[in-house]
Amino acid sequence: MTAAEQVRPGVDAGRLLTHLTRLAAIGATPEGGVTRLAFSPEDVAGRAYVAGLMREAGLAVRVDAAGNLIGARPGTAPGTGTLVLGSHLDTVVNGGALDGAYGVLAAVEVARTLAGHDLAHDLAVVAFCDEEGGHGTMGMLGAHGFAGALPPGIAKTQDERGVPIRDLLAAVGGDAARLAGAAWPPGEIAAYLELHIEQGDVLERRGVPIGVVDSIAGRVNVAVTVEGAAGHAGTTPMDHRADALAAAARVVLAVRAIAAEERVVLRATTGTCAVEPGMWNVIPGRVRLGVEFRDVTAGRLDGALARLSAVAAEIAAACGVSIAVEPGARTTPVDCDPRLRDLVAEAAGARGLDWHRLPSGAGHDAQIVARVAPIGMIFVPSRGGISHAPGEHTAPHHLVWGADVLLGAVLRFDGGGIARR
Template identity: 50%
Template sequence: MPKQNLQARGPVDGFLEGHAGLRIDGARLLDRLEELAKIGADPAGGITRLGLSAQENAAMAYLRDLCAEAGLATETDPAGNLLVHRPRTRREAAPVLLVGSHVDTVVQGGRLDGAYGVIAALEVLQVLHENDVDLPVEMVAVAFANEEGALIQTPFWGSRALCGSLEDGLAAEDRAGRPVSAYLAQAGGSPERLADAAWSPGAIAAYLELHIEQGPSLERLGVPIGVVDGIVGRTILDIDVVGEAQHAGTTPMADRRDAMVAAAEIILAVQRIATEDAVCATATTGYLEAHPNVTNTITGTVRLTVEVRDTDPAKLVRGEAAVRSECARVSAASGCAVEARASMRSRSVSTAPPLRDAVRGAADTLGLPHLTMPSGAGHDAQIVALVAPIGMIFVPSKRGISHAPGEDTAPADLVHGANVLLHSVLGAQTAAAERV
């Protein structure tokens, strides 16, 4: 991409006016998304690139190579996060504008969730570098490790480590009991220095994240840009149901303590909590593991997960309480022991009004209609909100599909979103400078 010979000088208004013509390289953005999608491509469909796995490591290596070619500097922190900045920028010197997302997926996930935000952040940083744009508050791009928590059972691993909120991090493990330390060293992290991944208070002036909507609203309304005003809170409960394994042919129905039947009742109750009872926005049973899992044996134990979400903290609390109440009811009725443990809680958060204004201003500069809306999915942004103001940008998702092979967004919308991110970085300078 040739230099556009734009200089950053003077008040913010003049700064923005002087850079109004700046654009990302759309073809480069789309090509890199396609290349990244090849890493972890699943023969069964979609992409399986689990956090801290060999596939995520390969994706991080691909990003490092892109940055080296672009003349950008990279580092991998002790938690496995990839940080990218311009060569002249010293991250430790001053608070920075942090921009990014994650590159890991769920099992058979889509090619854009998280990855789009990372590739777009690198594209924005490269355009700023190519055009010698002098930002009052420098930008650092980040690819957070293990946002999904699909392999190592600690969602938002990388952002929590960077923000100093990763408690008992080395206790994390996969479902087979393999510790995170075994994965972290292979990812270029340092288990023995995990605490050093936390940035000092005030080091982040602000954070911006570009993401696909993962829902149908923008596409249905024909609006290309979403200005996120809040992010849903989430509670994950790990539930163990313990009955008694017995012969399926010789044990009378009245004498059974069938863990599978008890688990099924819990699953149906979880559905009712968010539909008929409307206690919370959503409630989902997404994981189920039965033992001994044999056709002619009554199930002895079942492990499942229940996830409750809402933007209202009070409804989130009531949703969790309702699930626990149903577990107690099913236990009493079935004779099975039921234990529910909260393995993760993330609070709902609001985005910062000045950053929302920066996103709206960027969309207006580019002539793109926009809609203010909440996020029903969790994001690294809500973790960073613990330590800094945040802003988020959405682009449409085709048919609202995400976390599945059918996840997709029109190329034009992907380019629009990255250009809005670029101009949001420029427009956020006032809000970010107030934190410096």
């Protein structure tokens, strides 16, 4: 039996839940949600609160050039690399209190639990900057900086309000002039572990408290433009119309069918629809749709794009319109590291907790960090699968169990030794 199994330290449940409640109050909305958009005063306040908790956990705190809040402590075996834990603190508008924030606070609690123990590896807890892209930024900005994957010239761009990225970063202690310095070289990170609420209902339906994530879905955004002919709604005969919206409606149903019926891809969604000229008495002449495909394999994303192009051509011919299908931003699917998956499962088993392997349909900072390090993810159940909304909720005991599994995985990765200082 290892030293870790003999001592079996657990997180302080009351402390973890208290910290989650206090952080949720920063940006709390009347509807019961949280609005803590990246770079906002609420984000700054939340980061300050968590920085204080990091210091209480014995971590040295800094903010890197990409705006990532980092708490770190050295290990006893230099050169073995850094074990990184983390997630993000920013939310969507009127989002939930747990998405991202839970992973950061649980990681801080793990660090605090181990404050009196030696670890061979360096330990770092990271609150990644701007995961959600709340004001039209690229999203996962901090994680891209952490992985050295920011697009060239990003510092010169602006958000949707016209605020330069360099000013946004400065507001949280970042430095656009030194973005290259935020990158961790490949090999420097021994492993990255992220604890997160599931944001789906698989675990809840199965009655399983711990999810061992085997892969994180990639996604591709697609702009679909339907060009018809605007005309008078009262005088244009039905059989003489090139109604862009009628054709677009068929595209929307086809997008759904690509996933729901044809099973070409895991998820397919039409999330936006802009109709021109947008008047009740004018036949729509142009419609712009925003489509997204998600899957855990790049080939299936390609298959969905090909299928959409083919069905769009069929609809265009049948409706007398033209349809352009233009792929946009794309995120590559990634697999979690097999060893880390096994360690998470072992940690759950050691706590007497059932676990289930599943993919993540949502994107996470982990899939960006995967460019420079092996990654692992742990899920806990989400009530009703609700996330990004005030109804987001995970039972307190599940939150505590998830943090305990993260702690167990850390100890197993480090070799099981937890000698007192």
